[in-house]
Amino acid sequence: METLFNEGSNLAGAVDRAFIFIFAISFIFTIGITALMIYILIHFSRKRNKNPQQFSHNTKLEVIWTVIPILIVLVMFYYGWAGFAPMRKVPKDAMPITVIGRMWSWEFDYGNGKISKELVVPYNKNVKLNLVSVDVNHSLFIPAFRVKEDVIPGYKNYLWFRPIMKGTFDIYCTEYCGLAHSAMLAKAVVVDSLEFNKWLADLKVTGNLPEHPGLTIIKANACLTCHSMDGSRIIGPSFKGLFGRKTVVVTGSGEMEIEATADYIKKSIIDPNADVVKGFNKGLMQSYKEKITDADLDKIVDYFKTAGEIPIK
Amino acid sequence: MKNNENHVSSDSLNWTVLVILLILTTITILAIKIHLGAYTVALALILASIKVSIVLTYFMHLKFENMLLRLMVGGVFLLFAVVIAITFIDYYFR
Amino acid sequence: MSTTEHSEFIDSDTGKLGMWLFLFTELFLFGGLFIVYAVMRSKYAADFHQAALELNVFVGATNTVVLLVSSMTVAMSLTAIQQKRAGKAMGLLFITLLLAGVFMVNKYFEWGHKFGLHLYPGSDVMKSLPHGEIMFFGLYFMMTGLHALHVIIGGVLLTIVIFKIKSGKINAEHYLLQENGALYWHLVDLIWIFLFPLLYLVT
Amino acid sequence: MTNSSTSEPLNYLNHKTGLWSWLSSTDHKRIGLMYMYTITIFFCTAAILGLLMRIEKLTPGQTIMTAQTYNGMFTIHGIIMIFIVVIPGLAAVFGNFFLPIMIGAKDVAFPKLNLFSWYVFIAGAMLGLYSQFANGHSPDTGWTFYVPYSASASSNVVIALTAAFVLGFASILTGLNFIVTIHRMRAPGMTWFRMPLFPWSLYATAWIQLLATPIVGITLLMVIAERTLHIGFFDPALGGDPVLYQHLFWIYSHPAVYVMILPAMGVVTEIFPTFSQKPVFGYVPIVFSSLAIALVGYFVWGHHMFTSGISYESRWFFSFLTFLVAIPSAIKVFNWLSTMYGGSVDLKPPLLFAISFIFLFTIGGFTGLTLGSLATNIQLHNTDFVVAHFHYIIFGGMGFAFFAAIHYWFPKIYGRMYNFKWANISWGFLFVGFNLLYFPLFVMGIQGMPRRYFDYDPKFQTGEMLSTIGAFILIIGLIIMISNLVYGSRRGAIAPANPWHGVTLEWQIPSPPPHENFDEIPVITHEPYRFDHPYTK
Numbered sequence A: 001m002e003t004l005f006n007e008g009s010n011l012a013g014a015v016d017r018a019f020i021f022i023f024a025i026s027f028i029f030t031i032g033i034t035a036l037m038i039y040i041l042i043h044f045s046r047k048r049n050k051n052p053q054q055f056s057h058n059t060k061l062e063v064i065w066t067v068i069p070i071l072i073v074l075v076m077f078y079y080g081w082a083g084f085a086p087m088r089k090v091p092k093d094a095m096p097i098t099v100i101g102r103m104w105s106w107e108f109d110y111g112n113g114k115i116s117k118e119l120v121v122p123y124n125k126n127v128k129l130n131l132v133s134v135d136v137n138h139s140l141f142i143p144a145f146r147v148k149e150d151v152i153p154g155y156k157n158y159l160w161f162r163p164i165m166k167g168t169f170d171i172y173c174t175e176y177c178g179l180a181h182s183a184m185l186a187k188a189v190v191v192d193s194l195e196f197n198k199w200l201a202d203l204k205v206t207g208n209l210p211e212h213p214g215l216t217i218i219k220a221n222a223c224l225t226c227h228s229m230d231g232s233r234i235i236g237p238s239f240k241g242l243f244g245r246k247t248v249v250v251t252g253s254g255e256m257e258i259e260a261t262a263d264y265i266k267k268s269i270i271d272p273n274a275d276v277v278k279g280f281n282k283g284l285m286q287s288y289k290e291k292i293t294d295a296d297l298d299k300i301v302d303y304f305k306t307a308g309e310i311p312i313k
Numbered sequence B: 001m002k003n004n005e006n007h008v009s010s011d012s013l014n015w016t017v018l019v020i021l022l023i024l025t026t027i028t029i030l031a032i033k034i035h036l037g038a039y040t041v042a043l044a045l046i047l048a049s050i051k052v053s054i055v056l057t058y059f060m061h062l063k064f065e066n067m068l069l070r071l072m073v074g075g076v077f078l079l080f081a082v083v084i085a086i087t088f089i090d091y092y093f094r
Numbered sequence C: 001m002s003t004t005e006h007s008e009f010i011d012s013d014t015g016k017l018g019m020w021l022f023l024f025t026e027l028f029l030f031g032g033l034f035i036v037y038a039v040m041r042s043k044y045a046a047d048f049h050q051a052a053l054e055l056n057v058f059v060g061a062t063n064t065v066v067l068l069v070s071s072m073t074v075a076m077s078l079t080a081i082q083q084k085r086a087g088k089a090m091g092l093l094f095i096t097l098l099l100a101g102v103f104m105v106n107k108y109f110e111w112g113h114k115f116g117l118h119l120y121p122g123s124d125v126m127k128s129l130p131h132g133e134i135m136f137f138g139l140y141f142m143m144t145g146l147h148a149l150h151v152i153i154g155g156v157l158l159t160i161v162i163f164k165i166k167s168g169k170i171n172a173e174h175y176l177l178q179e180n181g182a183l184y185w186h187l188v189d190l191i192w193i194f195l196f197p198l199l200y201l202v203t
Numbered sequence D: 001m002t003n004s005s006t007s008e009p010l011n012y013l014n015h016k017t018g019l020w021s022w023l024s025s026t027d028h029k030r031i032g033l034m035y036m037y038t039i040t041i042f043f044c045t046a047a048i049l050g051l052l053m054r055i056e057k058l059t060p061g062q063t064i065m066t067a068q069t070y071n072g073m074f075t076i077h078g079i080i081m082i083f084i085v086v087i088p089g090l091a092a093v094f095g096n097f098f099l100p101i102m103i104g105a106k107d108v109a110f111p112k113l114n115l116f117s118w119y120v121f122i123a124g125a126m127l128g129l130y131s132q133f134a135n136g137h138s139p140d141t142g143w144t145f146y147v148p149y150s151a152s153a154s155s156n157v158v159i160a161l162t163a164a165f166v167l168g169f170a171s172i173l174t175g176l177n178f179i180v181t182i183h184r185m186r187a188p189g190m191t192w193f194r195m196p197l198f199p200w201s202l203y204a205t206a207w208i209q210l211l212a213t214p215i216v217g218i219t220l221l222m223v224i225a226e227r228t229l230h231i232g233f234f235d236p237a238l239g240g241d242p243v244l245y246q247h248l249f250w251i252y253s254h255p256a257v258y259v260m261i262l263p264a265m266g267v268v269t270e271i272f273p274t275f276s277q278k279p280v281f282g283y284v285p286i287v288f289s290s291l292a293i294a295l296v297g298y299f300v301w302g303h304h305m306f307t308s309g310i311s312y313e314s315r316w317f318f319s320f321l322t323f324l325v326a327i328p329s330a331i332k333v334f335n336w337l338s339t340m341y342g343g344s345v346d347l348k349p350p351l352l353f354a355i356s357f358i359f360l361f362t363i364g365g366f367t368g369l370t371l372g373s374l375a376t377n378i379q380l381h382n383t384d385f386v387v388a389h390f391h392y393i394i395f396g397g398m399g400f401a402f403f404a405a406i407h408y409w410f411p412k413i414y415g416r417m418y419n420f421k422w423a424n425i426s427w428g429f430l431f432v433g434f435n436l437l438y439f440p441l442f443v444m445g446i447q448g449m450p451r452r453y454f455d456y457d458p459k460f461q462t463g464e465m466l467s468t469i470g471a472f473i474l475i476i477g478l479i480i481m482i483s484n485l486v487y488g489s490r491r492g493a494i495a496p497a498n499p500w501h502g503v504t505l506e507w508q509i510p511s512p513p514p515h516e517n518f519d520e521i522p523v524i525t526h527e528p529y530r531f532d533h534p535y536t537k
């Protein structure tokens, strides 16, 4: 349940004070200026005022309207800074959670191989999020908490907060990251400490499960953002029943039907735009030539071969 | 419009400038050999700046140009220095 | 071009101001690379140190001297034209072009050597280096490459100047183009004065 | 006056005719018009893309296009609007046309270079268009080209980058030309402080163009090198630094926003005195505030990067300076109001657009302050609030100033007059449509709606819908306005040389201006905007 202007974290109050101050000043000035303009248009209109005055200076006035705005912006700066400073001072006892951003999904790593798709956090406890990206820039944004920080490959960015409201809140990705940027969503769930501990204990350890090495590679390369395992169509064709499947592809010379052999699958990964599956767009899938070694390619093919229909969670 | 009498630099002036530049170059190379640690870069840059200002004043005739142009050149270098400095407010404190 | 009768003749101060402004943009063009250099160097001081050892100080120093001398010959050639000695002016510019040639040949062998060692952007050898060294060589190629491009443009400009002196279009009264060509050439020198210590001497 | 054998006196429009006489003309007035026509075409193209985006956003999920198309669309919309429409915009059109006239010169300092810049501009613009349709799909990086995405995205990013590079070059050349022109070509007696304020604003602008554009040039080259040569300055896998790219990009692109707004401020500064018949209030402060904006604007780029993980110290430093650039803008606003105060104010269409400029610019400016404040920026960065901020300030500011400028100088340019009633009507649609289009975006931004989102949460639907309706109202206004102007330029009543009783030099010569502007170079005896003293001898 989410209303529009939740103050969901300890940081929100100060941010909102900055908002209120700046907006109040803005309203006063905008309305004042507009009113003055309308007054001038009416009172000094050519009909009423045939003889324009010819003054062009007024030092006193000019000093006033320089100094007052300076004072005002200084106060604005102060409010902004005061609301922001605590965001960079992480309390020592904050619970660390690693956030992994990739095209186009979030993962929240609680350590010991416990990875969740939702950010579940205990009520009124300090939480620190360490932000890691595996591909391009992303940005983690939880409006209700008034926190946002970019997730940049090669950088160790972080943010922290203490949730002060229970419920479920939106998480957005706010740095453009390609095709499904607007679908890179998740939820932040704030629950009681007790409930949280139970949830964490129940969380399946995905990192340690014996998993087909090919599947690990597929997951690591975020193939599943475009290819589903359950037959549904996302951006690319589903992996379900891929091996040996007959598909129509569009090549340079025209359309033809081929069978998904080991070689075809490898080629599809190394040079995806050579044979494009009919009905899908060329150029979306990028070549993985540099990213996946030959040995790994074999593992992927092997996975498709042996485990055509192994469901993943 | 200002009447432009262009300055003519003599060959001997040009030679003198070249010799000074070559000496400075030698100093730079030698200075690197004595290990000054972090200061090496600073020293190299200072020497390079001196050389550059000599090229600017004599070879490029700034000395004989009007004040405005000299101010512009100075301003441009200053602006660049400030931009680098501001960038380093980020990198230095990270 | 009948529309420009009134402004066919650009007076010297106007033309020179234009050239200086253009040089400012060139400075900032390289300036962008210098910013990257500064940041990367502060991040990877040790790697830069290591990588710079790969560069041959002797070649770099030679090129520095070559450019400094060429800068002087250009300046002297301007003096010559002002003193109505067109022949001397052309001779000096010719020497300048020769020096530019020497510079480029040096550069060619230097780059060739790097390529021989498979030290070029994107190569496997390059990728196996530590990050800082990759950056150093990336900057090295980008900066010296862009600089070499400027040497070539400057050379072309000076060649044009030689021809114009020959045909009498540039003379003791009208030598704006030569002045501007010289300014450009000095800029090429000026940039190299910074590049040399930053790339060759940071060891 | 010119010879009397022809029915119409000779002027820059009719002294030579035919397409080639335009394409090869080094006359600053013709070049200005050529910029105007090309820019208008590009503006309409990009505006239609904007409209399509709005239609897409009418409902959540897919409405009329795929995510891929949408992403390409806001990218090219942004690239065209920023690099082709607003950065050259006022300077290249009205700067070219009126700068030489206003300082009493026959042309710019380097007329051939001026024509050359136009061709460079066209080349860049064509490349930009080509990137849309070339093999593969259109670039989808946003106009900011952030790495690493732009370094790997499998689209025609390299072409788009080259286009931006080439356009930057055109912009540099124009700036260079203007600086030299102002330094060297002012009429006798026109000291710096007797120069009108539009040239002053162009002077400040030109310095930014000159000194900031090369940085983005080299940055784009680095990205190109990264893509084609795998150099890796910005690629974290090779030790590069993606945030460094953002620094370099904004070192240019923040000053670039002042390239857009300073000439706009210059335009309205011309309009207020004329329509109040009263000297401009605080000439000297206005001059120095332009210069101050240009200078300080150079040091605030980091406010686009508050969430990118830059150091704490630089965050507050940039925020602080950001607030300081607001002061010169504030001074200008108050000066404009005082210029009108006590005058004899005539609400003709140019003034109508100029006062809407103040209104919209104030809203845009204050929301800029909201973004510049650290705490609130965290909430607002990369949300629709930012989109609304810059549309208010660019379209509402620079765009409305452009409309004001064209209505103000129209009789001078064409020697004819448009219809006032239709101009006012088009203003009505534009103003209402504009606010309806962009105001909801502020609200949604505060609520957390991110920008560059193809899809959105249904809770935002009302706002998105209102906004789309606004776009339709706006388009009606634009069509009326353009039709009125086109009609006026061909059939409108013949306009006198000085319909608004202006005092600056462009009003002292016939409409349309003769080929070489002045029969005799005027001699300036006084500061401008004095309605009780003659400006020239």
Ligand code: HEA
Pocket (backbone or CB within 6 Å): A029, A033, A068, A069, A072, A073, D144, D257, D258, D260, D261, D303, D304, D305, D322, D323, D325, D326, D329, D330, D331, D333, D361, D362, D363, D364, D365, D366, D367, D368, D369, D371, D372, D373, D377, D380, D381, D382, D386, D389, D390, D393, D394, D397, D398
């Ligand atoms: C013409 C273009 C233009 C102009 C002039 C401005 C002007 C300003 N801009 Fe804007 N801005 C953009 C175009 C522009 N901007 C664009 C395109 C973006 C988005 C880029 C992208 O990411 O795609 C952007 C983004 C942007 C951001 C980053 C947002 C984010 O992504 O997180 C910020 C943050 O500080 C900001 C601030 C400001 C400020 C403080 C001003 C100030 O100069 C405004 C000053 C004006 C006033 C203050 C109003 C007038 C004054 C008065 C009426 C007097 C009273 C005043 C006081 C009492 C103070 N802008």
Ligand code: HEA
Pocket (backbone or CB within 6 Å): D044, D046, D047, D048, D050, D051, D053, D054, D074, D075, D077, D078, D079, D081, D082, D085, D086, D141, D142, D143, D144, D387, D391, D394, D395, D399, D437, D451, D452, D453, D454, D471, D472, D474, D475, D478, D479, D482
């Ligand atoms: C000058 C700058 C400028 C202007 C004028 C506009 C004008 C418009 N923009 Fe602009 N916009 C940008 C600059 C500009 N934009 C930039 C820089 C971005 C950021 C891109 C990025 O994220 O990288 C952006 C992003 C942007 C977005 C955000 C995309 C997103 O983040 O998801 C949206 C969405 O609504 C939008 C919409 C519009 C609309 C509806 C108009 C309208 O105002 C247009 C009004 C005009 C019309 C509606 C049509 C006019 C047509 C005619 C007069 C011709 C008539 C022709 C026929 C009848 C055939 N723009």
Ligand code: CUA
Pocket (backbone or CB within 6 Å): A101, A102, A103, A104, A137, A138, A139, A173, A174, A175, A176, A177, A178, A181, A182, A184
């Ligand atoms: Cu991830 Cu946008």
Ligand SMILES: [Cu+2]
Pocket (backbone or CB within 6 Å): D253, D254, D257, D300, D301, D303, D304
């Ligand atoms: Cu900015």
